[in-house]
Amino acid sequence: MNKSHRGGVSLQGAVKRHGALTVLHGVDLDIQPGEFFVLLGPSGSGKTTTLRVLAGLESISAGRVLLDGEDVTDKDPGERDVAMVFQSYALYPHMTVAQNIGFPLKMVGQAADTIARAVADAAAKVSIGHLLDRRPGQLSGGQQQRVALARAIVREPRLFLLDEPLSNLDARLRLETRVELKKLQRSLGVTAVYVTHDQEEAMTLADRIAVFMDGRIVQVGTPQGIFGRPSHASVAGFIGTPPMNLLQATWSGSGIRVGAHGQVDVGSTAPMEREVALGVRPGDLKIVQSGLAAEVELVEELGDSRIAVLHVGDQRVKLKTDSPIELREGQAVHLGFAAKAAHLFDRSSGERLN
């Protein structure tokens, strides 16, 4: 394992404006060498723009970009020693696979035999050694994706940028490639910054995740940290399959009241009565004897688990369980959860309260 000490990234107060529209509102980011770092967020949240800023494909209106402590804010993409895998792969259609992979080496004037060796090496790492004479048009989507990966790793860059590289693959191939991608990154020891809107992808790949919302980073942390303790209601409502239930509720004392549908103990005590968003993961919700009154709308069977969609008044919640439960549509039940499973957020700002 040749763990690299290159590839530290620091983004300081990055602002990006397109005319009157602000796409990034002062983004700060610190990525350690060798880290697999995922930028996660819905479309239009600024994650791809941030990646393109790191690549040098977008200039920033304010702020600085540092790579290994060096200010590269005004440097061209080619001068940053970073490689990128595009969502569309952007393979050169008129070149063979070997020429595609060798292109970044040819551009810095390396000798033909050096290039040939490096190309064979990179191709072997992603198992496409037998395709070197083909053209991109003759390859499947998965093979094209590997060519794009090989073209990025052939030059041993200090930073590996990936823009939704799996989104054009079918579901099964995506899962396989995900595992290989992580293994590849580990074995190369290269820093990877990976953009996705798929939170499951982010959770499985990332050492750390930055969650983007509306051009801001709302939380940075490990997958467990972000899942277990979302710092903002928007993160809570984005992470998890299905995501966290968010109910409008009133918090007073150590109890919380959801309209006239019941009261539940949440452990921590409110300084004063306040309106909150109560967050509970679907897997933390239980059917209990007394708690929040709810009505079953429908049950989705997933084989190893099942998801019940219920109504608490006019608010919809989802309950996920591994154990077989007998629920009929229209049935009245009571919902409960452990006090430590309650996440409380300010109703207006979305900030975490407990």
Next chain:
Amino acid sequence: MTSSSRRPLVRRLALAAVAGLLLSVWAFPVLWALLTSFKSERDVLAYPPVIFFEPTLAHYREVLFGASSILPNLWSSVVVATSATVLTMLVALPAAYAIARLRYPGKRASGFYVLATQMLPPVGLVIPYYLALQKVGALDTYFGMVLIYLTFSLPFAIWLMVSYFEDIPFEMEEAALLDRAGRLRALWHVILPQVRGGIAVTTVFVFLNAWNEFLFAVVLGGNKVRPVTVAMFNFISVEQTQWAKLAAGAMVAMAPVILIGLLAQRHIVKGLTMGAVKGGGRR
């Protein structure tokens, strides 16, 4: 062809019939001119027209090597059309690339301007051009003629090339930039090879337009610069029209056009259909 069933055969025949019909409409005047060029002057004017006649090469001899040889005029055409084509492509390629790619103020306006120059009727321009060239002493010179040809070939070539450049996704250049190519080498190694078909189509069209041009050539040329289209016109006079010579001249003048068409056919078909099959490449 053992596997082909009856229906595809019928369809193929129908297709061939339609294609043949269209081809005959297009080809009839050309074939008629070809026949005429081998006829004696008497047979040319025979009524009803004769299909079987004693062919003669006299008119070809006359238009190539006789007193009214069009060889010098062919040379004029070669010089004018080639110069105009080379200059056009040298300027049009970077210009079209810039219009397709860069964001700059007035981009829409410049695109429209390029197209608008194609809307002016040439006959309205020929007098101003004549006066302008006369003022600078460039009438009846290759310089003047090529300069005027650029005024219509350049906008046409730019307009055509822009659409080919726009079909190339932005990621192509971005990938090349990250691969340390820089802008010029990204253009040379990555973009231009992908618009080869478009370049071939544009070059051929520009050359053919210049080669076939008549109006500007007849007004702005003279004794020194007289392209073949103008020279052929001389076979038509007040007293008589020398149909057979005219036809022979036309055949000779048409030869390079047909040759270029055949040579570039593969590229042209590819270039013309490229946008159709690819589609959706723009962002």
